[in-house]
Amino acid sequence: xxxIGGYYGGRLAHAGLEVHFLSHSDYAYVVExxxxxxxxxxxxxxxxxxxxxxxVDMPKTDVIIVGLKSVNNHLLPELIGxxxxxxxxxxxxxxxxxxxxxxxxxxxxxxxxAGLAFxxxxxxxxxxxxxxxxxxxxxxxxxxxxxxxxxxxxxxRLAGIQAAxxxxxxxxxxxAVWNMPFNGMTVALNTSTDRLLANPATRQLIYxxxxxxxGAANALGVSTVTSEFADQMMQMTxxxxxxxxxxxxxxxxxxxxxxxxxxxxxxxEARKVGFDMPKLAMLxxxxxxxxx
Amino acid sequence: xxxIGGYYGGRLAHAGLEVHFLSHSDYAYVVExxxxxxxxxxxxxxxxxxxxxxxVDMPKTDVIIVGLKSVNNHLLPELIGxxxxxxxxxxxxxxxxxxxxxxxxxxxxxxxxAGLAFxxxxxxxxxxxxxxxxxxxxxxxxxxxxxxxxxxxxxxRLAGIQAAxxxxxxxxxxxAVWNMPFNGMTVALNTSTDRLLANPATRQLIYxxxxxxxGAANALGVSTVTSEFADQMMQMTxxxxxxxxxxxxxxxxxxxxxxxxxxxxxxxEARKVGFDMPKLAMLxxxxxxxxx
Numbered sequence: 001x002x003x004i005g006g007y008y009g010g011r012l013a014h015a016g017l018e019v020h021f022l023s024h025s026d027y028a029y030v031v032e033x034x035x036x037x038x039x040x041x042x043x044x045x046x047x048x049x050x051x052x053x054x055x056v057d058m059p060k061t062d063v064i065i066v067g068l069k070s071v072n073n074h075l076l077p078e079l080i081g082x083x084x085x086x087x088x089x090x091x092x093x094x095x096x097x098x099x100x101x102x103x104x105x106x107x108x109x110x111x112x113x114a115g116l117a118f119x120x121x122x123x124x125x126x127x128x129x130x131x132x133x134x135x136x137x138x139x140x141x142x143x144x145x146x147x148x149x150x151x152x153x154x155x156x157r158l159a160g161i162q163a164a165x166x167x168x169x170x171x172x173x174x175x176a177v178w179n180m181p182f183n184g185m186t187v188a189l190n191t192s193t194d195r196l197l198a199n200p201a202t203r204q205l206i207y208x209x210x211x212x213x214x215g216a217a218n219a220l221g222v223s224t225v226t227s228e229f230a231d232q233m234m235q236m237t238x239x240x241x242x243x244x245x246x247x248x249x250x251x252x253x254x255x256x257x258x259x260x261x262x263x264x265x266x267x268x269e270a271r272k273v274g275f276d277m278p279k280l281a282m283l284x285x286x287x288x289x290x291x292x
Numbered sequence: 293x294x295x296i297g298g299y300y301g302g303r304l305a306h307a308g309l310e311v312h313f314l315s316h317s318d319y320a321y322v323v324e325x326x327x328x329x330x331x332x333x334x335x336x337x338x339x340x341x342x343x344x345x346x347x348v349d350m351p352k353t354d355v356i357i358v359g360l361k362s363v364n365n366h367l368l369p370e371l372i373g374x375x376x377x378x379x380x381x382x383x384x385x386x387x388x389x390x391x392x393x394x395x396x397x398x399x400x401x402x403x404x405x406a407g408l409a410f411x412x413x414x415x416x417x418x419x420x421x422x423x424x425x426x427x428x429x430x431x432x433x434x435x436x437x438x439x440x441x442x443x444x445x446x447x448x449r450l451a452g453i454q455a456a457x458x459x460x461x462x463x464x465x466x467x468a469v470w471n472m473p474f475n476g477m478t479v480a481l482n483t484s485t486d487r488l489l490a491n492p493a494t495r496q497l498i499y500x501x502x503x504x505x506x507g508a509a510n511a512l513g514v515s516t517v518t519s520e521f522a523d524q525m526m527q528m529t530x531x532x533x534x535x536x537x538x539x540x541x542x543x544x545x546x547x548x549x550x551x552x553x554x555x556x557x558x559x560x561e562a563r564k565v566g567f568d569m570p571k572l573a574m575l576x577x578x579x580x581x582x583x584x
Contacts, residue, residue, distance in 0.1 A: 200580075202581045205574055208574075279571070282497055282575075283574075286480065286497075288491065289493060
């Protein structure tokens with residue numbers, strides 16, 4: 001249980017839904033002290049939560065929310081295997097391209113939904129999540145019966161979470177338009193979003209990289225990701241407070257970076273259809289060097 | 293007078309040729325104490341040298357050797373203007389592409405030669421040059437009568453300097469095959485040549501960048517710069533001791549980097565004939581960010 005699972009799981013439990021938390025490092029703490037969420041939308045405290053140290057001990061569930069760092073996705077089949085039943089829906093609140101396809105390959109009949117969270121939250125201490133701002137979630141249907149997805153949206157909304165359905169491919173690639181340039185470039189130059197945009201050379205480079213993502217999406221048949229969207233992302237980032245993307249935080253705290261699903265995989269997918277992303281491929285190489 | 297002018301000028305003076313040194317920060321020191329060269333090929337000391345604080349005070353000369361950092365090339369016409377006569381030859385011992393064309397534009401009738409020095413030397417103190425290893429110079433004829441270039445080769449050899457003539461365009465672009473990847477990448481990742489080659493991701497990136505230079509040279513009609521030459525440069529660098537290129541030294545010592553002639557200009561020249569260098573253009577942007 002981290003900042004994502006703790007926040008969304010906590011909100012759902014707080015609303016009275018039955019939630020079971022898989023917790024590694026925090027397990028002993030949350031069994032004794034529960035889960036605290038300090039939130040810009042109102043703090044709450046859950047003195048007793050259903051916590052487990054291993055998914056082997058958990059009941060099979062209707063919905064699994066995954067907030068795992070994608071560097072650990074090789075563990076995902078083993079982690080969720082024991083709690084899957086016939087019609088379980090898995091929501092992957094993770095960054096990148098290709099996550100759903102890989103999980104589907106491991107469980108061909110699983111109902112999979114992409115979760116695109118727009119949230120600033122962090123786990124500051126064991127059993128303590130700080131939710132600073134935003135908090136909405138968009139769901140993209142990868143392989144889920146529509147009525148199950150509608151139920152999921154209702155559950156989120158019941159728990160006070162803004163939730164909407166979005167087209168799966170478009171949503172994943174639109175998120176990549178922002179994620180691919182800014183996550184890596186803030187690490188490569190050890191800087192922040194505002195400084196990258198203030199320098200004319202890196203501003204142009206960020207835009208060129210966004211346009212590589214637009215080109216890749218288009219080459220893969222996702223025509224709703226456009227240069228106008230890249231323009232909007234530039235403007236949105238100009239108007240944001242200086243921001244450290246998740247990869248920058250991982251790098252600063254010496255955690256492994258999510259290079260595979262954020263860079264390697266989308267670059268591979270595009271190359272398969274003959275589209276080259278040279279500047280993002282170079283960024284991938286710089287990140288692999290810095291990840292050592 | 294820096295490490296280049298001090299070494300080559302010093303050797304020529306030591307051999308009895310008439311040499312006049314333009315010296316800014318060292319002027320007072322060298323007038324009093326002369327020039328000391330500690331060299332792997334034998335130390336020597338010149339107690340009295342012809343030193344000048346401004347080229348206005350210098351005699352007009354047959355040959356001008358320029359070892360100026362190219363970030364100061366906007367000053368070059370003013371610096372050499374007073375000492376040029378009808379048939380003066382200028383040797384530009386500088387890194388990059390386009391240096392000769394820019395100087396020729398300022399002095400259309402000037403005889404210009406490219407000097408490609410293979411040398412490790414540094415100025416460690418005022419009036420004191422340390423020449424660690426190598427020391428040969430290749431000359432590429434840009435706009436010089438052949439007999440003057442032959443005389444120049446003879447003068448260098450008389451002074452104990454290995455000197456050879458090389459085809460101008462080929463020599464400049466071959467040097468760029470090594471210079472463009474390694475100068476910038478050691479700065480971008482704050483590392484050394486051996487580490488860049490030890491990591492598979494950056495090793496491939498370095499090779500891709502070399503191939504962008506090969507492609508640019510070919511697009512500009514310089515067909516003798518080949519992928520085999522890039523292979524040789526990879527192998528040579530594998531066999532070298534870990535090395536900090538001049539741009540890395542400039543960066544480490546907080547001096548301005550030679551981005552224009554090493555990156556901006558060759559990338560522009562290639563783009564004019566329709567050839568794109570995306571990974572080196574990205575490197576240029578990273579360097580411009582770090583140069584601030």
